[in-house]
Amino acid sequence: MTGFVDVHSHVVFGVDDGAQSLDHALALVTEARDSGTRLLFATPHVAPPYHNLNASHERIARIRRNCATIIEQAPNGIEVRLGFEVTARPHRLRSDDDVHRFRLAGTELVLIDGPQAVPWIGDSTMERYVRRIRSEGLTPILAHPERRVCWRGDHDYGFAERMKAAGALLQIDASGLTGADGPGCDVEARRLLAEGLIDLIGSDGHGTKSPVRLDVARTMAAEVVGEAAATRMVDGSVLGL
Ligand SMILES: [Fe+2]
Structure with a gap:
């Protein structure tokens, strides 16, 4: 494929810091398709209960509704599926918290929000949530x-390796690799690629x-790991998709 x-x-509009309208969402989906994305x-x-990006029944219902509209109106040549980016928190470790509801649709994958610019509410739970x-x-x-x-900037160069050892696939951001996320992200993304720690580019x-x-980003990754390995990070083969 x-x-x-x-x-x-x-790209789900009006639910977080991404697309803000249906038109905006469809423009982003069209850009994705035109640059080679098929899925x-x-x-x-999805953040903690007290946060405005919470997983309340009402908010999840709105996410599902808005995503269904995008799926209906998406241009030909690209498939859009719903998933979530889950912030790790202690309550997510409880046995009665259903992890499965956050799967990327049609897969057995769960996307976890990673490090941020400052100490983040999920930091202390991230590794345990990977294991959960x-x-x-x-x-x-x-x-x-x-x-x-x-x-x-805390020089925790072992972070990625610990998360991988705990069982996570590691996904660098395209905007990290291209430098759009700021100086130093491209250097660190390349270091992680060169060390063979990266499974995916999102x-x-x-x-x-x-x-x-x-x-x-695929082209830039290829400069570090070669064409074949860079392609595997974006073509779905690692995920069986
Ligand atoms: Fe994100």
């Missing part, structure tokens, strides 16, 4: 590990600084 599979994007997972943030997802027979994908060093596209496209 040719074409890219993007496991991380914020796009729309992964709105594994224990449920699912595969966790940890987003943007490169930010731990380039945004946080756009994490929001439509402003981070476009919903993988083509440029």
Whole structure:
């Protein structure tokens, strides 16, 4: 199968810091298709209960409604599926918290929000949440590990390796690799690629600084790991998609 599979994007409109209208969402989906993406997972943030990006019944219903509208109106040549980007928190470790509801549709994958620019509410739970997802027979994908060093600047160069050892697939952001996420992210993303730690490239596209496209990042990754390995990071083969 040719074409890219993007496991991380914020094209569901009006539910987080991504697309803000249906028109905006469809423009982003069209850009994804035109740059070679064949399967796009729309992964709105799901954060703790007290946060405005929570997983309340009402908010999840709105996400499902808005995503269904996008799927209905998506241009030919690209499939859009719903997923989530889950922030790790202690309550997500409880046995009665259903991990399966956050799967990327049609898969056994769960996308976990990774490091941010400052100490983040999910930090202390992230590794345990990776293990929890594994224990449920699912595969966790940890987003943007490169930010731990380039945004946080705390020199925790072992972070990505620990998450991988815990059982996560590691997904760098296209906007990290291209430098759109700021100075140093490209350097750190390349270091992680060179060390063989990276499984996937996702756009994490929001439509402003981070476009919903993988083509440029794939080419840049190929400079580090070669054409074949870079292609495997974006073509869905690692995920059986
Ligand atoms: Fe994201």
